[in-house]
Amino acid sequence: MTGAHNKQNWLVHVLMIAFCFVMFYPVLWWIGASFKSTPEISLPTLFPKVWLWQNYTEGWMALPKYTFTRFFMNSLKLNVATTIIHVISASLVAFGFARLTFPLKGLWFSILLMTLMLPGQVTLIPQYTMFHFFDWINTYLPLIIPSAMGGAFFIFLIVQFIRGIPRELDESAKIDGCTWFGIYLRIIMPLTLPALITVTIFSFIWGWDEYFGPLIYLNTVDKYTVPLALRMFIDSQSAVPWGQLLAVSLLSVLPPVVIFFLAQKHFVEGIATTGLKG
Structure with missing residues (x-):
């Protein structure tokens, strides 16, 4: 009986390893192809016969006038700003919907959720017209300022998490003389750390991969982000x-990958050490 059980476990492990290899094969090919010459890339081999390490240095310096350091720094500054603003604004709005009472609260929350179904192409022309009127074209403001609205998906995510936090904590804080902003800052923010980490992950990764927005609003090469620089390449x-x-x-995918794994660690720690969740 034990032998049959061990044989079954061995078979399951072999199938899992084979499945993981199939799923990871495109990444392995990508890594191998980055060291190949152009003619060798079309050959059905996983790794090159001669490793061309200079692909990385020459590729980094390939564009005229600028290296990819400029574009990486542009993307980093832009996405750090939008991520911080997303976390602050989305958590504030979510706290209002989850804890405060105000007229037509249900209606406003329904309208917020309805915006999730609104395609970005519908609002593109009005947004561009508005930003052009503000003289924001060829600046990062059209890419940063909308994040101050919080984002419907992020607000909904945090609202659902806050609703799981017992209201008795709010009442105890009020008895101690804490204001609503104090409750948000000292109780809700620490207890919603897992949700805030999730917003951070999604905001940074989506912003780093964004191509269409920078393509529309940025005109000069010195302001380009990494996706635009790769296309120009x-x-x-x-x-x-x-x-x-x-x-x-x-190299361009390393920052979001690093952010994901670092944030994932803190996300797990937050689940284990954060306060009560009903």
């Missing part, structure tokens, strides 16, 4: 050096 070459392009694109 292709346009600037008559014959695209795919090895260099794959090398730089591999």
Whole structure:
């Protein structure tokens, strides 16, 4: 009986390893191709015969006038700003919907949820017209200021988490003379750490990968983000050096991957050490 059970476990492990390899194969090919020459990329081999480490250095310096350091810093500054604003604004609005009482609260929350079903293409022209009137075109303001609205998905996520926190904590704080803002700052914010970490992950990763917004609002190369720079990388070459392009694109995914794993660790710690959740 034990032998049959061990054999079954062995078979399950082999199938899981094979499945993981199939799922991870595109990433392995991507890594291997970043060290290949352009003709060798089309060959059905996973790793190159000769490892071209210079793909990374030459790819980083490939664009005229600017290195990818400029574009990485542009994306980093833009996404750090939008992420911080998203976390603050979404948590404030969510606290209002979850804890405060005001006229037409249910209606406003329903309208908020309805905006989730509104395609971005519908609001593109009015937004562009408004930002052009404000003279914000070719600045980061059209990409940063909308995050001050919180974002419907992030607000809904935090509202649902706050609703699981017992209201008795609010009443105890009121008895001690705490204001609503004090309750938000000293009780709700620490207890919603897992939700805030989730908002941080999504906001940073979505912002880092954003292509359409910067394409619409940014006109000069010195303000380009990483996705726009990668597209310009292709346009600037008559014959695209795919090895260099794959090398730089591999480097471009490292910041969101690092943010995800660091935030995931704190997310797990937050679940284990945060206060009561009903």
